[in-house]
Amino acid sequence: MSTKTAEFVVTEKDLLQGLDKATAEYKIAALTKKSGRVLYDTVKNSNEILLEYLPTVLPPKKFFFPQDEVILEYTSDGKINAKIEANPLVLFGIRPCDLNGFKILYETFADDHGDPNYLAKVEQTVVIGVDCENTCDEDAFCFKVGAQNATQGYDLMLYKFAPTSYAVEIANDKGRNFINKYLITSGARGDEVAIFQAKKDAGFKNKKPFKNLSKLPELFEQNKHHPIWEQEGDRCLSCGSCVMVCPTCYCFDVTDEWQLNLKKGERIRKWDACMLDHFAVIGSGENFRHSPTARLHHRISRKFNFLMKKHGQAVCVGCGRCVRACLADISPKVIAEAVGADQEQLETI
Amino acid sequence: MRTKLNIREKDTKLYLPERAKVLKIKEFTETEKFFELELLDREKLGHVPGQFVQLSILGIGEAPISISSAPSNNNRFEMCVRAVGDVTHKIHALHEGDIIHIRGPFGNGFPEKTTERFLGKHLLFIVGGLGYAPLRSLINKVVPEREKYKKISVLYGCKTSKDRVYAQELEELRKTGDNVELLETVDKADGDWIGSCGVITTLIPKVPFDPQDTFAIIVGPPIMYKFVLRSLLEKNLPKENIYMDMERRMKCGVGKCGHCQAEGIYVCQEGPVFNYAEVEKNENLFAMEQKMKCGHGKCGHCEIKGDTDICDEESVFHYAAFERNERAL
Numbered sequence: 001m002s003t004k005t006a007e008f009v010v011t012e013k014d015l016l017q018g019l020d021k022a023t024a025e026y027k028i029a030a031l032t033k034k035s036g037r038v039l040y041d042t043v044k045n046s047n048e049i050l051l052e053y054l055p056t057v058l059p060p061k062k063f064f065f066p067q068d069e070v071i072l073e074y075t076s077d078g079k080i081n082a083k084i085e086a087n088p089l090v091l092f093g094i095r096p097c098d099l100n101g102f103k104i105l106y107e108t109f110a111d112d113h114g115d116p117n118y119l120a121k122v123e124q125t126v127v128i129g130v131d132c133e134n135t136c137d138e139d140a141f142c143f144k145v146g147a148q149n150a151t152q153g154y155d156l157m158l159y160k161f162a163p164t165s166y167a168v169e170i171a172n173d174k175g176r177n178f179i180n181k182y183l184i185t186s187g188a189r190g191d192e193v194a195i196f197q198a199k200k201d202a203g204f205k206n207k208k209p210f211k212n213l214s215k216l217p218e219l220f221e222q223n224k225h226h227p228i229w230e231q232e233g234d235r236c237l238s239c240g241s242c243v244m245v246c247p248t249c250y251c252f253d254v255t256d257e258w259q260l261n262l263k264k265g266e267r268i269r270k271w272d273a274c275m276l277d278h279f280a281v282i283g284s285g286e287n288f289r290h291s292p293t294a295r296l297h298h299r300i301s302r303k304f305n306f307l308m309k310k311h312g313q314a315v316c317v318g319c320g321r322c323v324r325a326c327l328a329d330i331s332p333k334v335i336a337e338a339v340g341a342d343q344e345q346l347e348t349i
Numbered sequence: 350m351r352t353k354l355n356i357r358e359k360d361t362k363l364y365l366p367e368r369a370k371v372l373k374i375k376e377f378t379e380t381e382k383f384f385e386l387e388l389l390d391r392e393k394l395g396h397v398p399g400q401f402v403q404l405s406i407l408g409i410g411e412a413p414i415s416i417s418s419a420p421s422n423n424n425r426f427e428m429c430v431r432a433v434g435d436v437t438h439k440i441h442a443l444h445e446g447d448i449i450h451i452r453g454p455f456g457n458g459f460p461e462k463t464t465e466r467f468l469g470k471h472l473l474f475i476v477g478g479l480g481y482a483p484l485r486s487l488i489n490k491v492v493p494e495r496e497k498y499k500k501i502s503v504l505y506g507c508k509t510s511k512d513r514v515y516a517q518e519l520e521e522l523r524k525t526g527d528n529v530e531l532l533e534t535v536d537k538a539d540g541d542w543i544g545s546c547g548v549i550t551t552l553i554p555k556v557p558f559d560p561q562d563t564f565a566i567i568v569g570p571p572i573m574y575k576f577v578l579r580s581l582l583e584k585n586l587p588k589e590n591i592y593m594d595m596e597r598r599m600k601c602g603v604g605k606c607g608h609c610q611a612e613g614i615y616v617c618q619e620g621p622v623f624n625y626a627e628v629e630k631n632e633n634l635f636a637m638e639q640k641m642k643c644g645h646g647k648c649g650h651c652e653i654k655g656d657t658d659i660c661d662e663e664s665v666f667h668y669a670a671f672e673r674n675e676r677a678l
Contacts, residue, residue: 071364074407078448082365084356113603114360123355224632251607254600258408265408267364274607282598283412283433286571288611288636298610298633306613 006167008185016046018183030092059247072267086120097319101247102153129154134203139320143207147317159196167192210341220305228338233293235328240273242322366450388424398487402453412436413599415483419490429482455602477569506549510542568594591625
């Protein structure tokens with residue numbers, strides 16, 4: 001973390017005014033309150049923005065990968081158009097766990113088969129991250145999976161080093177252009193990030209990563225039949241909540257809908273969940289993950305084994321949302337610990 | 350304030366299907382029909398055997414369908430569609446001349462580097478039911494150039510003789526002669542059937558093969574693999590010499606949506622054709638659980654035939670039970 005430097009410093013007042021100015025060009029989405037609930041949503045004025053983080057139910061991935069999204073439009077006489085829509089957006093106040101989520105989703109959607117709908121939205125969005133001084137609550141375990149720090153996924157990163165001042169790290173040209181256009185800043189002295197980091201180090205002092213974090217794929221491979229799967233899977237209600245609130249789940253279903261006049265139709269991509277009973281059913285009726293245990297094993301193994309190898313980091317970012325949402329108190333952390341994530345000495349590896 | 354998006358041209362078409370015209374329709378069975386399609390916006394499909402396309406009916410949806418014809422140099426291709434869901438029922442209601450849409454081809458199929466391994470060898474095709482549709486793309490490629498192979502044996506099993514697809518072509522295949530043979534069986538024989546009766550594994554002992562010089566290619570319903578694999582391994586066929594086409598319900602076709610994922614494998618990307626040696630440890634690929642509710646052989650949810658409740662058989666199919674069980678295949 002010491003390698004990070006800030007070029008500029010911005011005061012809270014200038015930051016919020018800058019965001020207000022940017023509304024001329026962008027929509028602004030940030031942490032806000034609606035009907036007493038904390039969520040990421042678009043705001044009209046910076047006074048609606050919550051600067052202190054409170055956990056949200058849904059992660060901010062919804063701005064890049066909405067719950068439902070039209071991907072094709074067509075008419076009854078056979079004209080088809082791929083609908084790729086993105087509008088300029090500033091996503092303000094995204095925390096390291098979700099920034100790690102952005103990085104993972106970007107790697108997924110920007111592979112050889114680039115997903116145009118996702119990539120268009122990323123391109124049109126300025127992501128302004130804000131680093132955390134501590135975990136947000138008891139359920140979060142970002143530090144266990146090394147996701148309390150973010151190195152990618154943002155265009156600008158803010159470090160609150162003084163009560164009303166942020167140090168600004170610029171990640172790319174998009175971030176630089178935004179600063180030049182909208183933020184009144186002053187030059188940094190150079191020690192701002194270090195001041196913030198000292199506070200963060202104190203906050204995370206006793207919060208250490210899994211001892212065997214890098215070996216999780218092997219551990220999960222070896223423990224396909226560990227009793228923990230049955231133990232936790234037996235309680236699972238297959239409601240799919242954990243998937244809906246996950247910043248790194250991206251499974252989807254695609255459905256077609258005609259308008260009532262049958263002249264125009266749409267193909268819509270919707271969030272789906274591998275924890276739901278029907279997810280792995282094939283045409284002839286066989287279900288390849290029939291039991292809740294098999295589905296739980298699949299989802300958690302994606303995070304710590306199958307996809308972890310591909311992304312080079314745990315694909316669970318420890319945000320704690322699924323833990324808060326689960327009616328049966330199932331936690332990826334508990335499962336990882338059961339298969340030996342924190343075990344001192346591993347005999348077989 | 351919209352600016353032009355900087356997205357690769359090919360990516361903007363990721364989910365955009367192309368037009369195809371239905372040239373010919375034939376009825377095979379009560380539930381299976383043959384379709385010949387012609388691409389209207391492309392010169393050729395450019396597929397390898399074993400790949401699939403996403404067939405699209407606007408307003409209804411997409412369904413993954415295997416390409417049934419051998420690779421060709423024109424814009425035509427064939428498929429055999431079983432009516433099981435909304436999309437496939439709608440496909441069955443099409444008429445010659447209708448326009449539908451496709452995306453693809455997708456999947457690995459049998460690329461050149463795989464089929465090169467087959468040259469000069471004995472090919473053992475082991476096919477169950479509608480599995481003939483995807484494998485026909487490979488069979489129709491190798492049979493015309495049969496002199497390049499030691500022997501080609503096609504073992505085909507169906508529930509009843511009425512369920513055979515491409516019945517007319519099977520007769521031609523039977524008459525090919527040379528080093529090509531076709532062995533057929535049905536689980537349950539009716540009045541007209543004069544061939545073998547029994548599950549597909551009963552055909553394997555009838556084809557003597559040299560394990561070191563033979564490649565087996567298996568396609569069939571999910572439950573078939575386990576038993577065919579067991580028979581082949583008993584005969585010492587090396588695991589590296591076994592290829593399996595294991596289809597799932599691929600939805601996006603581009604390794605994103607997650608529906609076809611089996612452990613770390615996206616079937617639409619790394620499959621649907623797998624070498625057994627490479628995937629034998631992937632339990633999810635071979636998982637075939639039935640819905641068990643009571644667990645005491647009472648409720649009937651897991652029953653495959655009147656006398657075989659899977660839960661009573663400790664969730665595992667006993668070979669004997671399987672053999673007398675025609676609904677299992």
